[in-house]
Amino acid sequence: GAVVSQHPSRVICKSGTSVKIECRSLDFQATTMFWYRQFPKQSLMLMATSNEGSKATYEQGVEKDKFLINHASLTLSTLTVTSAHPEDSSFYICSARTGSHNEQFFGPGTRLTVL
Amino acid sequence: AQSVTQLDSHVSVSEGTPVLLRCNYSSSYSPSLFWYVQHPNKGLQLLLKYTSAATLVKGINGFEAEFKKSETSFHLTKPSAHMSDAAEYFCVVSLNQAGTALIFGKGTTLSVSS
Numbered sequence: 001g002a003v004v005s006q007h008p009s010r011v012i013c014k015s016g017t018s019v020k021i022e023c024r025s026l027d028f029q030a031t032t033m034f035w036y037r038q039f040p041k042q043s044l045m046l047m048a049t050s051n052e053g054s055k056a057t058y059e060q061g062v063e064k065d066k067f068l069i070n071h072a073s074l075t076l077s078t079l080t081v082t083s084a085h086p087e088d089s090s091f092y093i094c095s096a097r098t099g100s101h102n103e104q105f106f107g108p109g110t111r112l113t114v115l
Numbered sequence: 116a117q118s119v120t121q122l123d124s125h126v127s128v129s130e131g132t133p134v135l136l137r138c139n140y141s142s143s144y145s146p147s148l149f150w151y152v153q154h155p156n157k158g159l160q161l162l163l164k165y166t167s168a169a170t171l172v173k174g175i176n177g178f179e180a181e182f183k184k185s186e187t188s189f190h191l192t193k194p195s196a197h198m199s200d201a202a203e204y205f206c207v208v209s210l211n212q213a214g215t216a217l218i219f220g221k222g223t224t225l226s227v228s229s
Contacts (some may be wrong), residue, residue, distance in 0.1 A: 006158075043205060043219040083145075093158055097138065106151075108158035 003030045008106035010093050013084055014115055021079045021110045023094030029074035030096035034104060035067075044086040050077055084114040117142045119208045121220035129228050134178075134193040136223045138206030141187065147209035148189045149217075150180055152201045162204075165189060176200070201227045 003026040013019050032051050035042060036044040043069045048064075050056035050071035068080040077096075081088055091111050095104040122137040125128045140146060145164045151159040163174025170182045180191045189206060210216035 004158075043221045045219075046217070047215075091156075095159075103149075103161065103164065105161075106159040109155065109156070 002026075002096070002098075004030075004094065004105045005105040006092075006094055006110050008110060009108060010111045010113075012113045012115065015085055016083055018080055019084055019112060021081075021092055021094075021112075023077045023079070023096065023107050025075045025096040025105070028098055028105075028109065030077075030097075031074065031099045032097045033071055033077040033096070033115045034095045035069060035077075035079050036093045036095070038093060038109075040091075044093060047079075052075040084112070086114045087113065089114045117146065117210050117218055119148075119220040120216055121204075121206050121208050121223050123223050124221065125224045125226070127226040127228065128196045130198055131195050133202065134191070134196045134225065136191040136204050136206075136225065138189045138191065138220060139187050140189060140206075140208045141225050142208060146182075148180075148182065149207040149209070150174065150178070150189075150191050151205045151207060152202050153205065153222075159205065162191070196225075196227045198229065201225055207209050 005024045007022045035045050035047045040045045046055045047058050047062045048058045048069050050069050052071050052074050056069035071077040091109050093109045095106045097104045116139045120139045145167050149164045150162040153159050162178050163172045165172050165182045173179045178193045206219050206220040
């Protein structure tokens with residue numbers, strides 16, 4: 001099946017710094033990528049949807065200036081958490097979808113801890 | 116509006132006994148439904164999906180689910196639990212036919228004891 005990777009798998013940063021998380025589709029071209037956030041013991045919440053070459057669409061309540069999403073190619077999307085605060089600590093999961101399938105393929109997730 | 120409800124937040128079974136994880140959905144049209152499994156600190160793995168073909172869907176690792184429109188249910192079952200099945204399970208409904216908008220249930224934690 002299709003493989004999606006995320007890097008890094010785990011990151012710890014200081015409050016006020018910015019962190020970039022990469023999401024790559026390894027063996028297919030992802031026309032659409034999605035970013036989710038998961039708090040401990042809770043379900044996934046969609047943060048934003050990005051299509052290659054265009055601006056991301058953010059869900060209500062998600063600050064687009066804080067969570068910068070770039071989808072510059074068909075195999076790479078990045079999420080940058082700017083000026084991170086401890087409340088941004090969470091598990092961030094990306095997924096990718098091709099235009100020919102109605103299935104999303106999920107990455108392994110990135111654990112962000114902001115001190 | 117589309118929604119999904121997982122009826123049990125936690126299910127405990129003994130190894131070798133059947134597993135039943137319950138899911139009800141609400142949809143204004145014939146939905147696409149999915150079950151995903153998540154092991155601790157891991158991403159989601161697709162177990163199976165229903166997309167208006169056969170109502171009994173077989174997935175990986177011996178899991179299956181039956182789409183029952185009259186009951187608006189999509190329960191996940193497995194005849195015999197294995198220790199490695201212990202994980203978090205999410206029932207998911209697609210908001211559109213394209214599968215670009217997913218609504219996740221709150222999850223069911225499956226514990227398996229020896």
